[in-house]
Amino acid sequence: MIRLVKVSKSYGDTIAVRQLSLVVNQGEVCVLIGPSGCGKTTTLRMVNRLIEPTAGRIFINGKEISRVKPEQLRRSIGYAIQSVGLFPHMTVADNIAVVPELLHWAKSRVAHRIDELLRLVGLDPLEYASKYPNQLSGGEAQRIGVARALAANPPILLMDEPFGAVDPLTREKLQAQFLRIQQELKKTVLLVTHDLDEAIRLADRIAIMASGRLVQHATPEEILSRPTNKFVHDFVGTDRALKRLSRIGVASFIRPTHSVKLSTPMKEVASVCERCHWVWVVDDDGKFTGWLDRTSLPAANSVRQAMVVGDRDEITITKNATLREALSRMLGQGFNSIPVVDEEGRLIGEVSLGDVEAATAKMEP
Amino acid sequence: MGRLVTRDSVAISGSLIGLASLLIGWLTLKPSRIAAGTSLNLFESIGWVGGLTVLGLWLACLILSLTGKKERSAVTLGILANLIVIASFLLVGLFSGKLLEGEAQIARVSLGAGVWITLAGAYVVIFSARQTLRGSTIWRNVVSWAGLAVLVFLLIEGWFQDISIMTEFSGREERFLQELMQHIFLFGGSVAVGTLLGISLGIWATRSRRAEAPIFFTTNITQTIPSLALFGLLIAPLSALSFAFPVLREFGIRGVGVAPAVIALVIYSLLPIVRNTYVGLRQLDPAVIDAGRGMGMSRAQIFRKIEVPLAAPLVLEGVRTASVQSVGLAAIAALIGAGGLGWFIFQGLGQAAADLILLGAIPVIVLALLVDAIMRTIVRVATPKGLGKGNQ
Numbered sequence: 063m064i065r066l067v068k069v070s071k072s073y074g075d076t077i078a079v080r081q082l083s084l085v086v087n088q089g090e091v092c093v094l095i096g097p098s099g100c101g102k103t104t105t106l107r108m109v110n111r112l113i114e115p116t117a118g119r120i121f122i123n124g125k126e127i128s129r130v131k132p133e134q135l136r137r138s139i140g141y142a143i144q145s146v147g148l149f150p151h152m153t154v155a156d157n158i159a160v161v162p163e164l165l166h167w168a169k170s171r172v173a174h175r176i177d178e179l180l181r182l183v184g185l186d187p188l189e190y191a192s193k194y195p196n197q198l199s200g201g202e203a204q205r206i207g208v209a210r211a212l213a214a215n216p217p218i219l220l221m222d223e224p225f226g227a228v229d230p231l232t233r234e235k236l237q238a239q240f241l242r243i244q245q246e247l248k249k250t251v252l253l254v255t256h257d258l259d260e261a262i263r264l265a266d267r268i269a270i271m272a273s274g275r276l277v278q279h280a281t282p283e284e285i286l287s288r289p290t291n292k293f294v295h296d297f298v299g300t301d302r303a304l305k306r307l308s309r310i311g312v313a314s315f316i317r318p319t320h321s322v323k324l325s326t327p328m329k330e331v332a333s334v335c336e337r338c339h340w341v342w343v344v345d346d347d348g349k350f351t352g353w354l355d356r357t358s359l360p361a362a363n364s365v366r367q368a369m370v371v372g373d374r375d376e377i378t379i380t381k382n383a384t385l386r387e388a389l390s391r392m393l394g395q396g397f398n399s400i401p402v403v404d405e406e407g408r409l410i411g412e413v414s415l416g417d418v419e420a421a422t423a424k425m426e427p
Numbered sequence: 428m429g430r431l432v433t434r435d436s437v438a439i440s441g442s443l444i445g446l447a448s449l450l451i452g453w454l455t456l457k458p459s460r461i462a463a464g465t466s467l468n469l470f471e472s473i474g475w476v477g478g479l480t481v482l483g484l485w486l487a488c489l490i491l492s493l494t495g496k497k498e499r500s501a502v503t504l505g506i507l508a509n510l511i512v513i514a515s516f517l518l519v520g521l522f523s524g525k526l527l528e529g530e531a532q533i534a535r536v537s538l539g540a541g542v543w544i545t546l547a548g549a550y551v552v553i554f555s556a557r558q559t560l561r562g563s564t565i566w567r568n569v570v571s572w573a574g575l576a577v578l579v580f581l582l583i584e585g586w587f588q589d590i591s592i593m594t595e596f597s598g599r600e601e602r603f604l605q606e607l608m609q610h611i612f613l614f615g616g617s618v619a620v621g622t623l624l625g626i627s628l629g630i631w632a633t634r635s636r637r638a639e640a641p642i643f644f645t646t647n648i649t650q651t652i653p654s655l656a657l658f659g660l661l662i663a664p665l666s667a668l669s670f671a672f673p674v675l676r677e678f679g680i681r682g683v684g685v686a687p688a689v690i691a692l693v694i695y696s697l698l699p700i701v702r703n704t705y706v707g708l709r710q711l712d713p714a715v716i717d718a719g720r721g722m723g724m725s726r727a728q729i730f731r732k733i734e735v736p737l738a739a740p741l742v743l744e745g746v747r748t749a750s751v752q753s754v755g756l757a758a759i760a761a762l763i764g765a766g767g768l769g770w771f772i773f774q775g776l777g778q779a780a781a782d783l784i785l786l787g788a789i790p791v792i793v794l795a796l797l798v799d800a801i802m803r804t805i806v807r808v809a810t811p812k813g814l815g816k817g818n819q
């Protein structure tokens with residue numbers, strides 16, 4: 063548990079952080095967010111004593127950190143810095159091994175740990191362990207940065223824009239990976255970001271800062287539905303309803319759907335289509351391949367002739383997706399429902415626009 | 428090396444230089460040590476057979492370098508150039524003896540510009556072949572060093588004893604060895620001191636804003652003082668010092684001699700080392716240092732595990748510059764009585780004996796090239812693997 067009590071930091075006349083009090087509970091992800099220069103990095107770096115506060119006290123698990131030697135404190139806290147900062151003269155393996163070696167772990171234990179961590183962040187140890195940082199892509203480097211922060215299995219992680227310098231697609235993958243890892247490891251995490259969507263996706267609680275002050279500290283749902291003041295209101299933007307959709311998974315909204323196989327005889331297809339205007343088409347393995355409109359039936363003599371082939375990646379979603387993703391697919395494709403598939407691409411159901419609307423309506427104003 | 432270069436322009440230039448060298452004098456026959464001599468052309472120098480051999484080798488080189496830049500032709504080209512070096516010096520050594528037959532005892536034969544230019548041309552070709560032979564270490568080394576190895580062997584075997592430089596050398600063997608050692612001691616010692624001092628000053632300059640400006644001001648200023656003047660400038664204060672504290676003389680600290688020479692050389696070697704140390708440490712990505720701190724490294728650990736290995740290549744590059752420069756500058760130290768190879772140069776200047784000057788100058792050049800090669804190897808070995816080339 064991290065507890066900041068009325069912490070301030072000033073540089074001469076500039077006050078970077080003022081009277082900030084914040085608690086991050088055990089196993090919780092707290093995301094610090096706010097405009098540039100509002101004091102996020104300063105706050106983060108006071109927790110591992112890279113910056114000493116001008117006033118106030120900081121406790122970790124009840125112990126005041128000013129009583130712990132900085133080096134010792136830092137070795138027990140994972141820290142992923144904004145610019146990654148991998149050591150260019152060390153291999154990926156040596157980079158990850160830094161803190162374990164500072165803690166004098168046995169060689170075999172370190173080697174084992176490197177393997178384990180590379181797998182955890184989704185990189186093949188055989189391929190990556192002996193690479194140098196200049197042979198990595200931006201996304202790979204950031205993953206190594208996270209692996210390095212996790213190396214000595216610290217209970218607390220400080221992450222300063224850990225997914226900053228990558229393209230939106232990779233960023234999304236890294237976020238999903240972070241959530242998976244966090245579910246498994248249950249670290250106490252203080253994470254800084256500029257990106258509200260990232261905060262909403264990753265946070266158990268969001269701490270919004272403005273010019274050194276903590277403005278609101280609450281769950282993402284609460285921040286989106288009840289912004290404390292105009293600043294937060296403006297900060298989260300007018301698309302709050304949309305953002306809240308990204309906190310809701312599609313899983314409980316999936317309903318069974320009609321589908322036909324490529325090999326289904328035309329007569330049967332006609333009878334399925336009696337009840338609806340159009341149906342999804344799957345192949346013989348049940349994998350999504352497209353859709354079929356009732357109006358095209360008379361002119362065709364097989365499903366293959368009548369159907370419209372659809373790109374699985376562009377149209378379908380998985381059951382891990384959020385309502386927001388479902389909605390954006392619907393709007394993008396002009397559909398009023400969107401197919402849900404499993405990992406292999408097999409159709410398992412659909413989510414309809416009506417359900418998304420209902421979910422939005424149910425949300426508090 | 429997938430470039431589609433149809434011709435090897437460097438090797439072509441080398442061959443043309445070589446061919447041009449055949450048009451000017453190869454050997455000079457002088458009635459005495461200091462008299463002006465008559466320059467002999469290629470065929471007068473090394474005979475028809477010898478002359479045509481060298482001509483043929485150079486023509487082969489030119490033709491081969493016109494045909495393209497491939498690994499295989501680079502090996503042949505490199506071997507040809509080495510053969511030119513070996514053949515030229517074999518012939519020159521052989522014929523210098525013949526030319527002196529029937530001449531007076533004090534007559535001398537010295538090497539003309541043609542020989543030196545052929546040597547230069549051959550090494551231009553060898554350099555080009557070496558560049559092309561990136562892939563094969565064995566051939567690259569053979570091509571680079573074979574000719575030199577044979578020359579050294581011939582030198583030791585006394586093959587050049589009738590050439591005037593060697594005549595100057597014979598009878599001065601002991602002196603030569605002594606001055607050579609003195610030279611190595613002068614530049615080696617001062618570079619060693621300069622390295623220790625320079626690295627310390629460089630580190631200090633990065634650590635302290637107050638020290639930075641004065642350190643660079645003084646090292647820059649001293650670098651602009653002409654070397655001769657600096658050697659001279661040190662004479663007065665050092666002699667004053669040694670007169671005030673005679674005990675210093677016991678340690679060899681006097682106005683002239685080794686002390687002022689070493690001091691001057693140390694001062695000269697400071698700038699490249701201080702500058703490179705400073706840049707080497709300053710250019711480090713602050714994020715890397717920050718990561719080290721954030722992971723709980725102590726100040727000393729950051730220095731040892733991050734700053735030293737990352738700055739080492741640049742620092743050593745500074746030491747290389749300082750070393751090569753000091754080898755040359757140490758030659759001037761002879762002027763203030765510090766000895767070294769410069770002694771022969773200044774003796775030769777005084778007696779107007781060109782060969783004696785060369786006896787000092789050539790070893791200085793060879794020493795500089797040798798030190799450069801050794802330091803380059805050290806820099807390469809000390810460069811961490813992850814630096815330099817990016818995504819491969």
Ligand SMILES: Nc1ncnc2c1ncn2[C@@H]1O[C@H](COP(=O)(O)OP(=O)(O)OP(=O)(O)O)[C@@H](O)[C@H]1O
Nearest residue numbers: 073076077078097098099100101102103104105256
């Ligand atoms: N070493 C320093 N000296 C003086 N002022 C500083 C120093 N470090 C930070 N500041 C100031 O403190 C304020 C907060 O800085 P901080 O780095 O915490 O911002 P941030 O919220 O992390 O911004 P960003 O999102 O751009 O990273 C800024 O106004 C900055 O100018």
Ligand SMILES: [Mg+2]
Nearest residue numbers: 102103104222
């Ligand atoms: Mg910041």
